[in-house]
Amino acid sequence: MTGRRRTRSTFLPWHHRFTRHVRSSALLAGALTASASLLAGCGVIPGTTGGSGDTSITVMTWAPEDTSATNKPGMPAFARAYARWINAQGGLGGRALKVLTCNDRNDSVGAAKCARRAVKEGAVAVVGSYSQYSDSFFPTLQGAGIPYIGGYGVTNAEFTSPLSYPVNGGQPALLAGLGRELSGVCGRVALVRPDTIAGDALPSLLDSGLDAGGHADATDQPAAEDATEYSAQAQKALAEATRGGGKGCVVPALGGRTSTFMDSFRRDDDASSVRTATVLGSVDQTVINSTGGAAGPYEGAYVTGWYPVASDARWNGMKKIISDEAFTDNRIEADDTGVQTTYIAYTVFKKVVESLGSGQVTADTVRSALDDGLRIETGGLTPTLRWQFADRLGSVGLPRLVNADVSLQVVRKGRLVAAKSGSVDVTATLESANLD
Known part of the structure; x- marks a missing residue:
């Protein structure tokens, strides 16, 4: 086994423990404000502005699509449906939600491109996403201080990076x-x-x-x-x-x-x-x-x-969004764990924005709210979520795993x-x- 080529940055051998000496500059550098206007491009959900200017909030959701390996098309598709739904309700505190979506193509180059686009287009968070290539996207997010909320849980870094806020135990x-x-x-x-x-x-x-x-x-x-x-x-x-x-x-x-x-x-x-x-x-x-x-x-x-079965009534909120905004989209299935994870991740993001009130929503303020001990309820789909620098499972190299x-x-x-x-x-x- 010593000659095998290892290509994916998933769960690394457990003796590679997470070091707690994270440079503060990596956490704080490059905090981004939500864009005053969004660059034109595919995968952008338009919404109304809140007030006299464009006070929209931009996030990104990525996942592999149309590849020969694992595909999760329902995750970005649901993110777009969620944006349509929340904007029809008046947005997040009167501010429109704009969702960028990206296909990471199940390779390191694609994952890196998605992360660079998130930075370029002013995303304040990456929400409800799937990628096996954390070594390719986390350095870019970390350099810009962009939080990664509700990843699918397929990589070690999702349970070790201080910028990661996982909603399940992977x-x-x-x-x-x-x-x-x-x-x-x-x-x-x-x-x-x-x-x-x-x-x-x-x-x-x-x-x-x-x-x-x-x-x-x-x-x-x-x-x-x-x-x-x-x-x-x-x-x-x-x-x-x-x-x-x-x-x-x-x-x-x-x-x-x-x-x-x-x-x-x-x-x-x-x-x-x-x-x-x-x-x-x-x-x-x-x-x-x-x-x-x-x-x-x-x-x-x-x-x-990780979650209750799809027939559980606690999923009714997600099912209403699908029914209202994506009834004919066969990429989105209420039974799909990826879709469920994306729904919970956007629930978390909505609670964070609500906690900020009329204050500015940036990568820095979103991350600060989460790091300051904000407790988030998800309607019983998970236990109460609250992230600290190192939770109980830090002793076994999983300091960000808060939902077991x-x-x-x-x-x-x-x-x-x-x-x-x-x-x-x-x-x-x-x-x-x-x-x-």
Whole structure:
């Protein structure tokens, strides 16, 4: 494994701890004011001005679209719908919200271009976005002091950078929560994960939950993240999960390639002899729908998620926005975890602007409000959010992770439904994890 090329700045090995000596100039330099006028270009949502001049507030949402890997088109599409909706309500305190959107194209160059555009066009925050290339975009945001609110949670930097304000627990919380739940229902557990830097961190996270439940560690099976089929890996995982008797569990955590693995897995005659389980981000309702629903490979699978299931009434506010402003936009699904994350991120941003009253809304004032301990309620979709320089999980290298709640879901009749009521806080599980 020493000769593998590592290309993505996702969850780095846990011994690369976040250093607390962040230069103050990186935090404070270049605070930007909202633009007096927005440069013309695609992806801009027009709105009315508040008062005699243009007092609009500009933000950006980015995500990969039309690529051969992970795509999240619903996130920028929802951001545009949100802008139309909030502006129809009179804007944010009488100021129009202007949303820039950007396609990061799932590569480092695209991510860097998006960040530079955010700076150039006066964005006061990047809100509800997805990118695997934090090393490419965070330095640019940090140099301009632009906060990153509600990233999807796919990179280590989202849980370490002082300019990041995550709304969920990312892969750490999901895998720890999954291990904790599986410890009581599984025999042997086989993890199939990407042979990448991101994948290297996953076994320890899953094992932290298994260990908390007194279960043996999962067997670790790295696999190519860009494979077109996984027959050999499926056979090996089945052999590991069924060894020694008992109802074993196979846990594929291959991101966008999880469905490719599951397609290979279900073709094996022994597939029905084990349980399957995974995490949101590797599968969500849109993936289940596209792979056959109740007749597809995910039927009966356990899934850990960050939020309540999509049928929960707490999502009604998001669904109204979709209904009012994007009913015919098939990129936006209420079941899509990316869309849900973007909605929560814009909820956070709205609360921040409201807290500033009639004061100026800039990258600096937005960041200061968040850093000063502003407590944000999200209607029960998350616990109360409040970011400090280093929260409880700073001891394990995750100082910005403030929401470690996970929900256990299961696929029944082709739908993700709650397997049990409520959510579980896995902060203590992660605190006791051996992540070095």
